[in-house]
Amino acid sequence: MFPKEQQKLLRFASASFALIVALISAAVLALWHLKTAEFVANHYWIFDMQHTAALLFLLCSVGLIVAASGHKRAVAVLGGFVGLVAGAILLEYITGHDFGIDQLLLVDDVHADATHPGRLAPNTALAFLFTGLSLILVRYVFRQSPHFCFAVADLTGFAVFALGAHAIGGYLGSFEQAYAWVTDTRMSIHTAVSNMCMGISLLTLSWASQDRKIALFPLWIPFVICFVALQITLVSPPGIVTSVIYIPLILSSLWFTNPLTVFVFALIATFFVTLRYFLLPLEMMTEEILVNRVLTTFVIWFVAVLIYWKRNFDLKLLRSEQYLQAIVENTMEGLIVVNHKGIICKTNPACNRIFGYEDNELIGQSVNVLMLSPYCEDHDQYIDNYLKTGVRKVIGSGREVAGLRKDGSEFPMEIGVCEMKIEEERFFSGIxxxxxxxxxxxxxxxxxxxxxxxxxxxxxxxxQEPLRIIIKSMEFLHEDFGETIGEGGLRYVDNSSKAAKRMRALIGDLLEYSRLGKQSHRFKKIPVRECLDVALENLHEVTQSHNAEIVIEGDFPEIDGSSVQVVRLFQNLIGNGLKYCEKDRPPQIRISVEDHGGVAVFCVEDNGIGIDEKYIEQIFIPFKRLHTVQAYPGSGIGLSVCKRIVEMHHGKLWVESEVGRGSRFFFTLDVEHP
Structure with missing residues (x-):
């Protein structure tokens, strides 16, 4: 049953039992006002329900019917009034004072010989006190602790039902103390029936206010268990340990969703176990009976606490399962679980959607229905090899394969497989x-x-060709017509020639940059130290002219790569260290390498002018310059070439620098190419 359907049925049950109470109380009220001496003499038992009791029953039943229809604001007012009257009557019993409310609305001439004519029995007043509290809780739900609020509401409802059931048991078993707590005031049989109906109405209304399933079994079962336990308690000899009678009621809380329900049942059981002792004749209140009741109460609460711990553990486990289930069901990635035989055990909606299957349609099928050949055969071979040898090839890693939809269409997919063990059984999950x-x-x-x-x-x-012609033309113009055009003309010719040569250099760099992407297929095993030596040899004249100091540290490895590109990488980085140096300080270049688990981290460090931190990212942009050509000649593409070379070798290039103190360029190269 879904929660909304359950709520509708519970509200109907609440209103139905409240209507029974309303009919009984309205009939008794009418008879109180229409009574005749002859009718009273023939039907004296009807008037055992006091006029005040009938009026309060009528108010409570009307409040419950209104609450069941969804209007709960007025219910709290009725609940407060009923609870106030019942509390005042209980204070009359406790203090011995008469507050004048017993015959406020009607003089009780039927029970004129009673000690307190018109006064409710204490058990009836207690039932109304619980009813008033429960009606207030129906309106004012504790938002911060709904479990506690509903537990209190359930406790009051069960208490009202149990008080009525206890009195009914007294009538059935001729045990007067069960319905008459004082000598001349008793709960009548129709008051007891009304209390039982009122308790059921209160409970079902409380359950209807909850937005979840109340219990996993029919809700009438705890009522029957409670009623039977009360009757057995009343007829059992006082010396018998009766805790076992209430254990089924305590155990029934295992099927309730609110973990605090067990304490509701434990309180009800404790109340009546204790009440049974105090209702005994004075001569039977022996020490043995008292020990009996204490042991009974201890057993009840010991079992209740164990059940509460178990329910809390179950709820945490259930919430965890629901949390994980929600993640699995709502993730955008497909999830599939197969056993060691390759049979699909679980899929999520995203997986079904990707492959075009309905929910649960894939369960029980071979995972090979989702893959094309040769991936099917490869998959079976991988799994068999792993189960036999324990060597992982695809387990714990991702790869791209071709998937097969239900309609036969193919599509590329990426899948990662991992292993899990549940009770020694192996499963494989794929995302x-x-x-x-x-x-x-x-x-x-x-x-x-x-x-x-x-x-x-x-x-x-x-x-290239037009530029070559322009440069040659400028040279001829300078040589053949230098005297004719004069000094000013020669200056224009020289500027044009320099600009053309600079453009030729830029175009050359651009051509080299565009060729880089076409050379990755030429990778082979190369010694990095030899590449470094070639780069240093190419820079020999520049190094000598700057009086630079070159220091090499570390054991340089072999890598899979292009020797031409690695030479250019070192040449550019070292050349920058020589170029961007302080005028009054000889360059110092240190090249080092460290091994970090199969990845070689190289460092080219200089003592040059350094780079401002805000320009760190810009220096790798092609043709981006931080200085003028006059200050530091060049095209501005050198570091872009370095970055692309490193990325083509599956590495990373970065820089650490401080203005005025130099820079350290780091790059990584895999010792073993993936």
Missing amino acids: LRDITVRKLAEEELLRSNTELERFAYVAAHDL
Whole structure:
């Protein structure tokens, strides 16, 4: 049953039992006002329900019917009034004072010979006190602690029901102390029935206010258990340990969703176990009976606490399962679980959606229905090999494979597989995603990059010849017509020639930059130290002219790469250290390497002018310069080339620098290419 359907049924039950109480109380009220001496003589038992009791029953039943229809504001007012009257009557018994409320609305001439004519029995007043409290709780729910609020509401409802059931048991078993707590005031049989109905109405209204399933079994079961336990308690000899009678009631709380329900049942049981002792004749209140009741109470609460701990543990486990289930059900990635035989045990909605299957349609099928050949055979071989040898190839890693939808269409997917053990049984979980869109984007990006590189190469190559002609023409003009055009004309010719040569250098760098992407397939095993030596040899004249000091530290490894590119990498970084140096300080270059678990971290350190921190990211942008050409000649593409070379070797390039103290360029290269 779903919560909303359950709530509707519970509200109907609450209103129905409240209506029974209203009919009984209205009939008794009418008879109190229409009574005749002859009718009283023939039907004296009807008037055992006091006029005040009938009026309070009528108010409570009306309040419950109103509350069941959803209007709870007025219910709290009625509950407060009923509780106030019942509390005042109980104070009359406790203090011995008469507050004048017993016959306030009607003089009780039927029980004129009683000690307190018109006064409610103490057990009836206690039942109304619980009813008033429960009606107040229906309106004012403790938002911060709903479990506690509903537990108190359930306790008051069960208490009202149990007080009525206890009195009914007294009538059935001829045990007067069960319904008559004082000598001349007793709870009548129709008052007891009304209290039982009122208790059921209060409980079902409380349960209807909760937005979850109340119990996992029919809700009438605890009422029956409680009623039977009360009757057995009344007929059992006082010396018998009767805790076992209430254990089924305590155990029934295991099927209630509120963990505090067990304490509701424990309080009800404790109350009546204790009440049974105090209702005994004075001569039977022996020490043995008292020990009996204490042991009974201890057993009840010992079991209740154990159940509470168990329910709390179950609820935490359930919340954890619901939390994980919500993650699995709502994740955008597909999730699939297979056993060691490759049979699908679990899929989430995203997985079903990716492959085009309905919920649970894949359960029990082989995982191979989701893959194309040769991935099916490879998968079976990987799993068999892992189970036999323990060697992981695909377990714990991700890879791209071709997936097969239900309609037979193929699509690229990325999947990561990991192993888990549950009770010594092996399972394999896979997280997968459809990468069709990503693959299309990669293809489009690759196509665009290829076209861009081709355009850059063609454009740069085609510009070489016009520039060569311009430079040669400027040289001829300078040699043949230098005297004719004069000093001013020669200055223009020289500027044009320098600009053309600088453009030729830029175009050359651009051509080299565009060629880098075409050389990755030429990677082979190369010794990095030899590449460094070649770079230093190429920079020999510059090093000598700057009177630079070069220091090399560390054991340089071999890598998979391009020797030409690695030479250019070192040459550019060392050349920058020589170029961007202080005028009054000889350059000092230190090249070092450290091994970090299969990854070589290289460092080229200089004592040059340094780089301001805010420009750190800009220096790797092609043709981005921080200084003028006059101050430091160059095209501004050197570090961009370095960055691209390192990335093509699956490494990373970064810099640490301080203005005026130099820079340290770090880059990583894999000793073993992945």
